[in-house]
Amino acid sequence: MRHSASVPSAWPIAGGRISVALVVGTLAHAGTARHVTALVRTLGEGRHRIRVYALAAPTEAVAGALAALGVPLAVLPRRRSWEPARVLALARALNRDGIDLVHAILPAGAAYATLAARLAGVPVVIVATRAGEPRADGATRALLRRVYRQATAIVANTRAEADRCVHDAAVPAARVHVVYDGVDLTRCAPPGVLDGLRDRVWHRPLVIGGTGSEDTGRALFVATAVRVAARHPEAQFVWLRDGIAPAVADAPSPVPVTIVPIVDDPHPVLRQLAMLCVVGAPDCPSLDLVPAALAAARPVVAADVPGISELVTDGATGAVVPGGDPDALAGAALDLLENRGRLRSAGHAARAWAERTLDAARMGRATAALYEASLLGQVGQAVAAAARPEDRR
Numbered sequence: 114m115r116h117s118a119s120v121p122s123a124w125p126i127a128g129g130r131i132s133v134a135l136v137v138g139t140l141a142h143a144g145t146a147r148h149v150t151a152l153v154r155t156l157g158e159g160r161h162r163i164r165v166y167a168l169a170a171p172t173e174a175v176a177g178a179l180a181a182l183g184v185p186l187a188v189l190p191r192r193r194s195w196e197p198a199r200v201l202a203l204a205r206a207l208n209r210d211g212i213d214l215v216h217a218i219l220p221a222g223a224a225y226a227t228l229a230a231r232l233a234g235v236p237v238v239i240v241a242t243r244a245g246e247p248r249a250d251g252a253t254r255a256l257l258r259r260v261y262r263q264a265t266a267i268v269a270n271t272r273a274e275a276d277r278c279v280h281d282a283a284v285p286a287a288r289v290h291v292v293y294d295g296v297d298l299t300r301c302a303p304p305g306v307l308d309g310l311r312d313r314v315w316h317r318p319l320v321i322g323g324t325g326s327e328d329t330g331r332a333l334f335v336a337t338a339v340r341v342a343a344r345h346p347e348a349q350f351v352w353l354r355d356g357i358a359p360a361v362a363d364a365p366s367p368v369p370v371t372i373v374p375i376v377d378d379p380h381p382v383l384r385q386l387a388m389l390c391v392v393g394a395p396d397c398p399s400l401d402l403v404p405a406a407l408a409a410a411r412p413v414v415a416a417d418v419p420g421i422s423e424l425v426t427d428g429a430t431g432a433v434v435p436g437g438d439p440d441a442l443a444g445a446a447l448d449l450l451e452n453r454g455r456l457r458s459a460g461h462a463a464r465a466w467a468e469r470t471l472d473a474a475r476m477g478r479a480t481a482a483l484y485e486a487s488l489l490g491q492v493g494q495a496v497a498a499a500a501r502p503e504d505r506r
Contacts, residue, residue: 138221155477271420295476
């Protein structure tokens with residue numbers, strides 16, 4: 114292992130490139146797989162060397178994309194819930210690959226990466242905490258609090274998530290940075306000036322998509338669909354499911370709801386929708402598809418869960434209503450469906466907001482800048498330590 118208290122003679126920033134390890138607990142969830150792929154594709158625009166380390170299989174969702182980008186992928190498969198041997202294996206890999214900075218994604222990735230980085234002498238560990246992930250409890254929650262406090266910096270994908278981390282883990286606010294999840298805007302063209310004319314000339318079916326937690330979320334979406342269908346029986350409903358995660362048994366529904374698995378690019382499906390209805394619980398708000406829907410110029414009607422009001426502006430790009438209330442969700446959806454001009458203007462506003470805030474290239478630049486600032490901060494600390502008289506004895 115490469116421990117050193119002195120300033121390295123050839124620090125990576127001097128050569129213009131940082132060797133970065135993205136350590137991910139699992140790539141078996143479509144949202145995580147898309148986030149990692151987008152981050153790798155845009156990270157520093159080739160400014161840094163990236164390697165991905167997955168702590169569980171499968172990795173099929175990203176293996177091809179990473180190979181096309183020339184990014185190595187290493188898998189350390191899990192046999193039990195907690196394996197000290199994998200910490201050692203990851204530490205050896207970080208040391209072997211000359212890693213300068215570790216960026217850990219998902220709770221399992223954060224715990225393993227922090228311990229492995231310390232063993233390998235990696236000076237900087239950045240931990241991602243993302244709204245929309247199930248909350249840990251018990252011993253795992255206590256471990257994550259310790260991990261957050263030890264991290265060089267923390268990246269949160271909403272301000273609400275950043276505030277939660279500051280208060281729940283007692284992390285100084287200056288160490289928590291908000292970087293919104295990015296969307297590849299080139300995959301979905303902005304709405305054209307003739308879109309309204311097309312709607313008047315060619316009648317398109319009203320398709321409403323829903324996303325959220327599989328258990329309570331889908332039941333709430335079905336209840337919302339029943340209320341919308343009572344006034345618009347021609348409306349169609351689809352439930353957008355993480356296509357990699359195991360599916361729960363389909364329950365009988367009083368209105369037809371088509372289950373659509375989302376594995377790779379969600380935009381072809383989102384373009385067929387009139388709007389996206391987001392349902393969720395405070396501990397699992399399910400924000401994954403919201404940036405993509407806004408980029409596709411689709412209004413979002415959402416339950417008021419942590420972070421959603423940062424992405425959806427009530428009355429402008431969609432509607433934010435009280436959580437757990439199908440009447441409120443249906444009412445907001447009907448207000449848009451029955452005023453096509455408002456529906457189109459909300460879609461245009463959604464796309465404009467996405468272009469200003471949610472571009473994947475912006476996410477990559479912000480993350481790369483955090484890498485460089487964190488490493489430079491470590492250099493400054495090492496220089497200051499080396500300059501102290503007691504360190505020269």
